[in-house]
Amino acid sequence: MFKPYSIEEGRFLVKLARTAVEEYLRSGKVIQPPQDTPPRLLKDKYGVFTTIEVFMGRDRRGELRGCIGFPEAVYNTAGGVIRSAIAAAVEDPRFEPMGIDELDRVTFEVSILSPLELLEPGNPRSYPGRIVVGRHGIVIQKGYYSGLLLPQVPVEYCWDSMTFLNEGCMKAFLPPDCWLDEDTSVLIYEAQIFREVEPRGEVVERDLVEELRGCKNANSSEG
Known part of the structure; x- marks a missing residue:
């Protein structure tokens, strides 16, 4: 399981994401990592994503407000967290740029990505069995x-691995079964995820396996 950072380092990163956005919305300046940044966070290079959600309550999934990052180490x-957080706040083409008055109504989540791994080309029907929901993220690539x-x-939508692949293809603006094409590349990775439980609140590490179990149990009860 990919877990490069402690909960203390994760808390630092989430707070750094919020601070970076707040300063950018106030002054237009991109901050530098502060002097008390844990040394590993200045040395390590990983892909990172920042997700910003409108807070809907502790027991409800938030409404997406922005999500941008770097799939590979830049x-x-x-x-990376500073830049991805600012981009999620003001550059996500799906949303208008955030205003500073929104900061008390949104939560920040930081995902640290492991290196991408290309699944075996030429054997696409094996992909659903290679992808573990609750562990893997995916990248679908075909041409441009x-x-x-x-x-x-x-996990949040309680998909199985085949649905996950279909949705990944559609995220790439391709037909949902494009992953079956031999000229489509499917890459997987893992992520360590830290998030605020409420705006400016406690930061926790997400346990996707436990969340998936809860999703499945809820669906079974409804059935």
Whole structure:
């Protein structure tokens, strides 16, 4: 299981994401990692994503407000979080740029990504069995098209691995069964995820396996 950071380092990253957005919305400045940044966050390089959601209550999934990041390592971890957080707040093409008055109504989530792994080309029917919902995220690539879904997405919607692949293809603006094409690349990765439980509140590490179990149990009860 990919877990490079402690909960203390995760809390630091989530707070750093919020601080970066707040300063950018106030002054237009991109902050630098502060002096008390844990050394590993300045040394390590991982892909990172920041997700911002409108807070709907502790027991409800938030409404997406922005999500942008870097699938592969571009900056050190702290620098990547700063840049991905600002981009999620003001550059996500699906939403209008955030206003500073929204900060008390949104939560921040930071995902640290493991290196991408290409699934065996030429054997696409094996992909659903290779992808573990609750562990893996996916990237679908075909020609100029590319789509990424974080590991928390299929858990939140209680998808199976085949649905996850279909949705990944559609995220790339491709037909849902494009993953069966031999010229489509499917890559997987893992992520360590830290999030605020409420705006400016406690930061926790998400346990996707436990969340998936709860989703399945809820669906069984409804059935």
